[in-house]
Amino acid sequence: MADCASDDEMELQTSIILRANVIFMSTLAILTFYLSYKAFMILKVGSIFHSSTRILLFTGLGFVNFHELAFFYLQIITIYRSFTLSERPCEIMRTTKECRAQNHSLIFGLAGITFTQSALSLERLIATIIPEKYSKLKKWPGIVLSIIAILCSLSAPFIIVWNDPFEDTVPNCFFFPAQSRFRANVFLMTLTGFVFFSIFLNLIIISVNKSSELSTRFLVEQRYQKREALISTRIVCYIAIAQFFALAFYSCSVLALRLMKDQIPRAYYHNIVWWAYTVPFAAVALPALLIYRINQSGRWRKKVINKITNMTETQEEHMESLKQLWG
Structure with a gap:
């Protein structure tokens, strides 16, 4: 059974700051579900991505929604207990044993978001290094990397x-058990490192693809492969950058807060930790950026095609338009 809550802990559990956070994060989760559905339909119908990349993007959307579903459930339980147990200090706290399943779900979702991002970067690397063989492999690189x-x-x-x-008492299931907090810090920093590595790798791949694209200017199939890889890698890189900022802010701020924990009143500390959890922003970034970049690419291609078909131009102008179409 959990220990009774102190006055500070009761203030935390019933504060307007916590309740506002629950409402905000729950709204963000619902937005993620909606955008994920739209992104899923766009990817399902057909998109600029290779089938292998699409498999990994589907996996990423799955992890994003799993995390947000787990976090949404946790938030609903938290606000429910905040109102119904506001006068029961000996019932409002939770044991880490009670929270084990919810805690595991959050970690699984968070890890999945990051590992899928790294898998996408590796898949883009494969597409760049061995493009011909990559095309023949079809969905298999994405399937294997998704399983990993x-x-x-x-x-x-x-x-x-x-x-x-699992003998600790915590305000809610968002918090790690005390004995595991050091490993949790290492885990968060490791995930941030993974995302940073993904950004670095994607930037290199973009540079390589742009250079090699010029050397295959008049080889239609090869240039199409390079262009496809370039567009896909750019989108993956944008997603990685958004997730990097969210994860880096969370891991660094939580680490700093834990180092200064003794200097911060307990109620304020837990409220700040709640707001420092920026993983939902990393989650919503995936479907949002997918939709935006795919639609942007489609609009740009249509604009160039319309320009070519509706204008009378010289041979030189026509060649310049074709160059723009190829990027």
Whole structure:
């Protein structure tokens, strides 16, 4: 059974700051569900992505929605207890054992978002290094990398809480068990490192693809492959950058807060930690950026095609338009 809440903890559990956070994050989760559905339909109908990349993007959308569903459930339970147990300090707290499943779900979702991002970057690298063989492999690179990302994500919660007795009392299931907090910090910093590496790798791939695109200017099939890889890699890079900022802010701010924990009143500390959890922003970034970049690419291509078909131009102007169409 959980310990009774102190006055500071009761203030935390019933504060307007916590309730506002729940409403805001729940709204963000609902937005993620909606945008994910739209992104899923765009990818399903057909898009600029190779089938292997689409598999990984579907996997990423799955992880994003799993995380947001787990976090949404946690938020609903939190605000429900905030109102119904506001006068019961000996019932409002939770034990980490009670929270084990919810905690594991959050870690699994968070790890999955990051590992899928890394898998996307590796898949883009494969497409750049061996484009001909990559095309023949069809969906298999995406399937294999998705399986690896899922297995790594499944193992993450068990590694973090390995041998933890789960005897702590926490305000809600958002918080890690005390004995596992160091490993949780390492985990968060590791995820940030993974995303940073993905950005670095994608920038290199973009540079290589742009250079090699020029050397295959008059080889239609090869240039199409390079152009496809370039567009896909740019989108993956944009997503990685958005997720990097969200994860870096969360991991760095939580680490700083834990180092200064003794200097911050407990109620304020937990409220700040709630607002510092920026992973939902990383989650919503995936479908939002997918929709935006795919639609932007489609509009740009239509604009160039309309320009070519509706204008009378010289041979030189026509060649220049074709160059623009190819990027």
